[in-house]
Amino acid sequence: MQEIKDMVCPFCGCLCDDVTLEIENGEIVATDNCCAIGNAKFLGKNRLKNPIKKVDGKWVDITYDEAIDTAVDILLDADRPLLFGWSGTHGEAQCVGVHMNEILGGVIDSTTSVCHGPSILAIQEVGHPGCTLGQVKNRADLIIYWGCNPIEAHPRHMSRYTTYADGYFLDNAFRNRKVIVVDVRETETSNVADEFIRIKPGGDYAVLSSLRAILRGKGDMIPDSVAGVTKTQLIQVAEMCKTCKFGALFFGVGLTMAKGKYKNVRNAIEFVDDLNRHTKFTLTPMRGHWNVYGANEVMSWMTGYPYAVDFCRGVAFYNPGETTAVDILARKECDACMIVGSDPAAHFPHSCVEQLRDIPMIVIDPFQTMTTTLADLQIPVAVTGIDAEGTAYRMDGVPLKVKKAIDSDYPSDTEILTRIYDIMLEVKGL
Amino acid sequence: MKFILNSGRTIRQGKYIENKLSQGYAEETSQCHIHPLDLLELGVEEEENILVTNAIGEVVLVAVADEGLPKGMVFVPYGIHCNSVISACTHGTGMPDYKIHEVEIVPTSEKRKTPVELLEQLGGVRYAGN
Ligand code: SF4
Numbered sequence: 001m002q003e004i005k006d007m008v009c010p011f012c013g014c015l016c017d018d019v020t021l022e023i024e025n026g027e028i029v030a031t032d033n034c035c036a037i038g039n040a041k042f043l044g045k046n047r048l049k050n051p052i053k054k055v056d057g058k059w060v061d062i063t064y065d066e067a068i069d070t071a072v073d074i075l076l077d078a079d080r081p082l083l084f085g086w087s088g089t090h091g092e093a094q095c096v097g098v099h100m101n102e103i104l105g106g107v108i109d110s111t112t113s114v115c116h117g118p119s120i121l122a123i124q125e126v127g128h129p130g131c132t133l134g135q136v137k138n139r140a141d142l143i144i145y146w147g148c149n150p151i152e153a154h155p156r157h158m159s160r161y162t163t164y165a166d167g168y169f170l171d172n173a174f175r176n177r178k179v180i181v182v183d184v185r186e187t188e189t190s191n192v193a194d195e196f197i198r199i200k201p202g203g204d205y206a207v208l209s210s211l212r213a214i215l216r217g218k219g220d221m222i223p224d225s226v227a228g229v230t231k232t233q234l235i236q237v238a239e240m241c242k243t244c245k246f247g248a249l250f251f252g253v254g255l256t257m258a259k260g261k262y263k264n265v266r267n268a269i270e271f272v273d274d275l276n277r278h279t280k281f282t283l284t285p286m287r288g289h290w291n292v293y294g295a296n297e298v299m300s301w302m303t304g305y306p307y308a309v310d311f312c313r314g315v316a317f318y319n320p321g322e323t324t325a326v327d328i329l330a331r332k333e334c335d336a337c338m339i340v341g342s343d344p345a346a347h348f349p350h351s352c353v354e355q356l357r358d359i360p361m362i363v364i365d366p367f368q369t370m371t372t373t374l375a376d377l378q379i380p381v382a383v384t385g386i387d388a389e390g391t392a393y394r395m396d397g398v399p400l401k402v403k404k405a406i407d408s409d410y411p412s413d414t415e416i417l418t419r420i421y422d423i424m425l426e427v428k429g430l
Numbered sequence: 431m432k433f434i435l436n437s438g439r440t441i442r443q444g445k446y447i448e449n450k451l452s453q454g455y456a457e458e459t460s461q462c463h464i465h466p467l468d469l470l471e472l473g474v475e476e477e478e479n480i481l482v483t484n485a486i487g488e489v490v491l492v493a494v495a496d497e498g499l500p501k502g503m504v505f506v507p508y509g510i511h512c513n514s515v516i517s518a519c520t521h522g523t524g525m526p527d528y529k530i531h532e533v534e535i536v537p538t539s540e541k542r543k544t545p546v547e548l549l550e551q552l553g554g555v556r557y558a559g560n
Contacts, residue, residue: 058555324524
């Protein structure tokens with residue numbers, strides 16, 4: 001048995017880089033330091049063995065060469081292809097995707113549009129007072145989790161960076177670091193909080209505005225209760241935030257998916273801005289997929305825009321709400337789709353899934369997913385972090401090299417996409 | 431009865447994410463968490479099925495009592511079940527209202543479907559190889 005240390009877990013935006021893997025006969029048999037979700041990913045079985053293609057409503061096994069030719073045909077035949085996903089693959093593959101989209105004149109969007117897209121819209125309006133997770137771990141004596149549930153969605157976030165972590169500049173971090181949780185429901189995370197603020201659904205914006213009013217000395221304007229939160233609690237929380245030495249606000253899709261969407265996030269950023277007149281305070285979105293941040297980075301440096309980039313005019317165009325995947329599918333606008341490292345059939349509203357069914361669809365994914373059932377072609381690839389390697393960005397924007405643990409015959413996403421892209425260039429005479 | 435539907439990630443749903451065609455995932459994503467007093471009012475016992483409907487569609491889920499929820503709100507883990515009643519309207523932001531949707535809930539004797547059955551109903555075909 002071979003043991004490999006300091007591997008990166010390719011599941012959530014925490015990108016834990018202290019995972020130990022035990023390898024036996026070229027297979028991962030056990031993990032250490034991993035949470036239950038990461039462990040399930042490393043030990044995952046049931047990979048698709050070879051490319052498959054739907055012919056007359058039935059799946060048939062095909063070779064990689066055939067699969068690549070079919071993918072090229074589908075994409076080149078389309079007038080308005082949508083290239084979606086990208087958060088489940090490494091940066092190098094994302095680069096090829098952007099190049100491909102440019103010559104296709106299609107739309108490239110990542111799962112960002114259905115997770116923290118609204119956060120990016122808010123950041124574009126008022127900026128991002130962020131910092132690395134290392135700063136939070138070593139300095140923050142107050143943590144706020146707003147509209148997120150890290151114990152379920154980012155299981156090691158609290159032990160690596162906040163509640164249960166030691167802090168270099170903190171005495172007795174476990175005892176002295178305070179945690180505030182804000183949510184519409186009780187969760188595992190709210191159960192371990194020092195202070196739990198329960199908000200009525202849709203009330204985040206009002207509560208943030210009230211906290212800001214109190215910070216600015218306008219507390220007397222606040223009614224006795226705001227969206228189910230008492231004025232006494234609001235004053236107490238504002239005081240906790242104002243008097244801490246270093247605060248860190250983490251927020252989840254509870255803010256971005258609720259009523260108000262990016263306006264909620266904008267208000268949270270401005271709340272942090274107000275707090276910085278009293279103390280140090282930062283804000284970090286809890287990014288879900290392991291490399292969704294990377295998809296934003298790659299698209300930003302290559303096109304100028306972080307997601308939902310439309311190349312139909314020959315130049316990059318970005319208008320979330322119009323060029324985002326859900327909207328394009330709901331308008332039945334795209335006529336072919338390529339899904340890389342994502343499963344929209346499991347996560348998109350029903351009417352979008354119907355559109356995915358009705359157009360030619362290519363899936364590039366190691367596993368059979370829900371989207372597979374509606375696709376026309378699937379090309380299995382290696383899993384980054386297991387048998388492929390590449391760059392990924394952690395939720396705080398720190399790029400990490402995701403190493404591979406074993407060798408396999410599966411090609412990586414980059415290899416498959418490059419082969420498709422090269423043929424396209426040839427066909428188009430570019 | 432009218433409810434606000436909230437959807438989100440759970441650790442069990444996360445564990446099955448690379449294995450969504452499994453029974454475990456089917457069980458997890460077809461649960462509907464409801465406050466026990468709301469269950470009482472609906473006349474539904476835990477582990478009985480309920481029908482969730484709105485203008486978008488309908489879906490059968492199994493009721494799970496959850497005191498952590500406020501009355502009037504139900505929680506369903508992310509997945510194809512809850513998406514059956516989620517509208518594609520994004521209000522010009524790209525993001526559907528996954529956390530705040532009005533739904534009507536009634537008791538039902540209908541059976542729950544698995545994700546694969548829901549997909550097959552849509553015209554999906556499962557690859558039987560492997
Ligand atoms: S917290 Fe996230 S990155 Fe860390 S082990 Fe768990 S799933 Fe992997």
